[in-house]
Amino acid sequence: MTGATIHPLTETMNSLVEAIIVGDCAQSINHARNLFDSGISAEEIVVNGIEVAMGQLDEKCTMEQFNLLEIMLTGRAAMEVIKYLFPSGQIVTARKGTIVLAVLEGDVHDIGKNILKMILTASGYRVVDCGKNCPIEKLLDVISEEKPLAVGLSGLIFPVIPMVKQVRELMHERGIYAPKIMAGGAALRQSSTDNLNVDFLAGTAFDSIGYLEQLSGGKVNE
Incomplete structure (x- = not known):
């Protein structure tokens, strides 16, 4: 029995989460752009992409396991996606x-x-x-x-x-x-x-x- 097929947009959303977590700004924006161009709303991308990534990072941020560099890199990638989704204009x-x-x-x-x-x-x-x-x-x-x-x-x-x-x-x-x-x-x-x-x-x-x-x-x- 084969596993269930993952929808391409689900794969892209998962890739966005992974890119944000590792702090890859270019890939994060690229995945967000692909999702947005495919009809996924900015709100969905924030909730199901950025906030999922932040939630996974939050789980690591206990008082014993605090990685400030990781938080900074993730935060930078997340903010770049936000700026793309909500441009100043x-x-x-x-x-x-x-x-x-x-x-x-x-x-x-x-x-x-x-x-x-x-x-x-x-x-x-x-x-x-x-x-x-x-x-x-x-x-x-x-x-x-x-x-x-x-x-x-x-x-x-x-x-x-x-x-x-x-x-x-x-x-x-x-x-x-x-x-x-x-x-x-x-x-x-x-x-x-x-x-x-x-x-x-x-x-x-x-x-x-x-x-x-x-x-x-x-x-x-x-």
Whole structure:
């Protein structure tokens, strides 16, 4: 009995995942282009290609097995594919509200945040990026000034979880504007909204888009 035939596009998607993981930018873009030209949407390529690759890398990123070079190479390849799928000429004018993004202090890995930033921007949101290794006080200052629709917190390593838990409490203590809080990333996805004290826990970057559309009711700012 022979094995089941693998669809050519499935093979190409798997090849994209492999190319991203090894950090081969040229091959990653080539596979993404072939998929896109074959009618696969940018969203499908991100979810089934980039995010699968990132998920496989996340599994290796335990506290005992951390390979910063591997993360950097994978992140570079992933971002090149994102730039191909969402070229600057196609990014629409921000019209759906402001989102503040941050990777909190202690975590210097911002691949996931950067992917979400590009997808949010391409979807019409104005993004204020607080960067990686961001102190909570800096995040609170930005929230107070920007009064965003939501805050997105990304975390790849577990030690950042206690800081995520504090954000809502500290907003209330300071008496500042308190937006909805979204969370995502390898470490945070293994927790829960209640444990993290957040409103939404995203499995993929596009989950966050869906949540934001619900918050805004699909309305566009005039």
